[in-house]
Each structure stands twice: as C-alpha cells, then as structure tokens.
Amino acid sequence: MMWVAAASVAAQAPQTGRGGRGVDSGVERLRAFDPAASERGKAAFGEKCGSCHRANARGGQGFPGPDLIRSVLVLQDTNGQHIGAHLQAAHKPSIPLTPPDISDIATFLHREITYAAERSNYQLQYVMTGNATAGEAYFNAAGGCNRCHSPTGDLKGIGSRYDGPTLQALIAFGRVGGEGRGRGRGEGEPAGVSRTARTAAVTLPTGEAFSGVLVRLTDFDVTIHDDSGRTLSWLRSGNVPRVQVTDPLQGHIDLLPKHKDADIHNLAAYLATLK
Numbered sequence: 001m002m003w004v005a006a007a008s009v010a011a012q013a014p015q016t017g018r019g020g021r022g023v024d025s026g027v028e029r030l031r032a033f034d035p036a037a038s039e040r041g042k043a044a045f046g047e048k049c050g051s052c053h054r055a056n057a058r059g060g061q062g063f064p065g066p067d068l069i070r071s072v073l074v075l076q077d078t079n080g081q082h083i084g085a086h087l088q089a090a091h092k093p094s095i096p097l098t099p100p101d102i103s104d105i106a107t108f109l110h111r112e113i114t115y116a117a118e119r120s121n122y123q124l125q126y127v128m129t130g131n132a133t134a135g136e137a138y139f140n141a142a143g144g145c146n147r148c149h150s151p152t153g154d155l156k157g158i159g160s161r162y163d164g165p166t167l168q169a170l171i172a173f174g175r176v177g178g179e180g181r182g183r184g185r186g187e188g189e190p191a192g193v194s195r196t197a198r199t200a201a202v203t204l205p206t207g208e209a210f211s212g213v214l215v216r217l218t219d220f221d222v223t224i225h226d227d228s229g230r231t232l233s234w235l236r237s238g239n240v241p242r243v244q245v246t247d248p249l250q251g252h253i254d255l256l257p258k259h260k261d262a263d264i265h266n267l268a269a270y271l272a273t274l275k
Contacts, residue, residue, distance in 0.1 A: 020021060033110070037107040041104035046169050048105075052064050069116055133270075135267045159275050175196060201244045202243050206233070213225065
C-alpha cells in the first residue's frame with residue numbers, strides 16, 4: 001500500500017554564485033535543449049532504436065543493446081557527429097536515419113544524460129489525488145473516525161500543520177515515526193507525557209509491579225519512565241518479567257487492514273481541507 005498519493009518532479013530555482021552572478025545550474029543546462037527536437041528525437045529513437053536499447057535508451061533488462069546514457073561515444077558526441085559517424089561506419093545492423101533524425105536523437109540522448117547527471121537539482125513534490133467529499137463521508141460513516149476525532153476539536157487546523165504524506169501516515173498509524181511514544185520533549189526530560197504515549201505495566205517474578213511510559217521494549221530488555229520521573233530498566237528472558245503494553249493508538253493499527261488505498265487517499269484529502 002502506498003501512502004504517497006502521487007509524485008511529480010519540479011526543478012529548483014537556479015542558484016546564485018559568488019558576487020550575485022547566476023550559476024549555470026543543472027536547471028539552466030536542461031533548458032538549453034530544444035524541447036521540440038528532444039521530443040522528435042525521443043520518437044525517432046523509440047521507433048528505430050528502442051527494440052535493442054529500450055525506449056528510454058538505457059538498454060539491459062532483456063534488451064540486447066547497451067545503456068546509451070552511460071556510453072562513452074554518446075558522452076563525447078557533439079551535435080550528433082560521433083553518433084552519426086558510428087551509425088554509418090560501425091553499427092550493426094545499419095539503421096536508415098536522416099541527418100535531422102540523427103541530430104534530434106542526439107539531442108534526446110544528451111538531454112537524458114543531463115537529467116541523470118542533474119537529478120539532485122530536482123525535488124519530489126506530492127499531490128493529493130483523493131476526493132475530499134468522499135473522505136468526509138468515510139470519516140463520519142464507514143471509517144468511524146468521528147467516534148474518536150472531531151474536525152472542530154483535536155483535528156482543527158491539521159491541514160495547515162501537515163503535508164499529504166504525513167496525513168496519510170497519521171491516518172494509518174496515528175503517529176509519525178516515534179512521535180507520541182514517550183514524553184513530550186524526549187526521553188528523561190521533565191515535559192508532560194504525550195496523550196498518545198504508549199505505557200507499560202511490568203510485573204517481576206516476585207509479584208512486584210511497576211508502570212509508566214514505555215521508553216524501550218525488546219526481547220532482551222524493557223525501560224520505562226514511572227510517574228515520579230525515574231527511569232527503570234530490566235533485563236528480559238522470554239516473558240520474564242511480564243510486560244503488558246497499552247497503546248492509545250492501537251485502534252489505528254487495527255483499522256489499517258480494513259482501509260482501502262482509496263479510503264486513505266480520500267481521508268487525507270479531507271483532512272487537508274481542515275485549515
């Protein structure tokens with residue numbers, strides 16, 4: 001199940017170098033390619049060369065041709081001159097390409113190489129694909145979310161605080177990462193306990209019992225903060241000492257297998273409207 005509804009690629013703004021002068025950034029280098037020529041080259045390459053090198057020129061994965069994005073010949077090419085000469089003199093089988101086709105294909109290949117080299121200049125941006133109206137209906141009916149949450153109460157303004165992927169994570173798990181697992185400011189600090197913190201009751205073989213906010217639980221040890229602020233730890237062997245964990249957000253975990261992808265996307269779109 002994917003929590004990210006969709007992704008698109010957006011270029012960062014060109015950076016500025018020393019003295020305030022513009023730098024020939026990767027974004028500017030990409031803009032240097034004629035889009036029309038690149039698209040013509042992409043079409044011509046797919047028709048004439050794609051059966052061996054794949055339509056994206058990367059070859060491999062069942063295709064007999066090599067990856068042209070890593071080809072030394074293509075990297076050293078200037079305006080299709082090396083590529084054209086190779087096709088005429090050495091390429092087997094020969095491929096009937098006109099000089100304009102070769103020029104356009106070279107533009108396409110060099111643009112793909114630049115995309116690969118400048119990928120750090122691009123950021124993933126997430127867009128909502130869910131239906132907010134359907135999400136509101138699910139919130140108040142089949143999803144049962146309104147039994148614990150209120151759009152005018154604990155969820156007021158949630159759409160302003162979190163982006164789409166975070167909203168989807170909150171729907172699925174009730175928390176993001178380690179959020180809400182311990183005290184409000186981190187382990188050992190005197191801030192108040194989060195209302196979503198997991199708690200644990202630890203019972204020793206002697207019958208002595210302790211309880212508090214769960215800090216750590218593994219097959220080998222358990223650590224809690226008790227109400228007095230003490231940090232208590234015990235080594236574990238099997239089920240000794242016995243540990244019973246209470247998670248206020250267990251309801252989210254239990255509902256996860258029942259949600260469809262569309263339900264989560266729709267809920268996220270609805271929550272995003274709660275500004």
